């Protein structure tokens with residue numbers, strides 16, 4: 001079983017996506033500790049499905065494994081171990097490696113990595129950033 005951060009096209013498709021995952025593998029379960037954000041709708045689901053399986057479900061933009069251990073290869077294809085790119089508030093943005101760190105970071109506004117008081121707006125690329133942003137920001 002792997003935990004995935006699953007980025008959705010909208011918060012409204014959440015239940016359909018969870019049902020589709022459960023249809024593919026009954027016993028998959030959601031970590032529903034985090035309320036779903038309308039701005040960056042993301043759900044966390046533990047399932048044995050592959051990310052290709054999950055990304056084939058309508059309403060899913062991307063599925064990124066949240067690995068418990070080190071050393072899994074990065075999805076950029078470098079073969080290097082991945083680690084999480086987090087912003088200045090420790091919010092998960094992407095899985096990266098030494099090969100794609102600079103390229104991935106360049107897709108974000110630089111201040112989110114240095115200023116914990118940055119403001120969230122639509123400039124954050126919704127295709128790439130699956131971070132959960134509190135409505136308080």
Ligand SMILES: [Zn+2]
Pocket residue numbers: 074075076077078096097098099100101
């Ligand atoms: Zn990489």
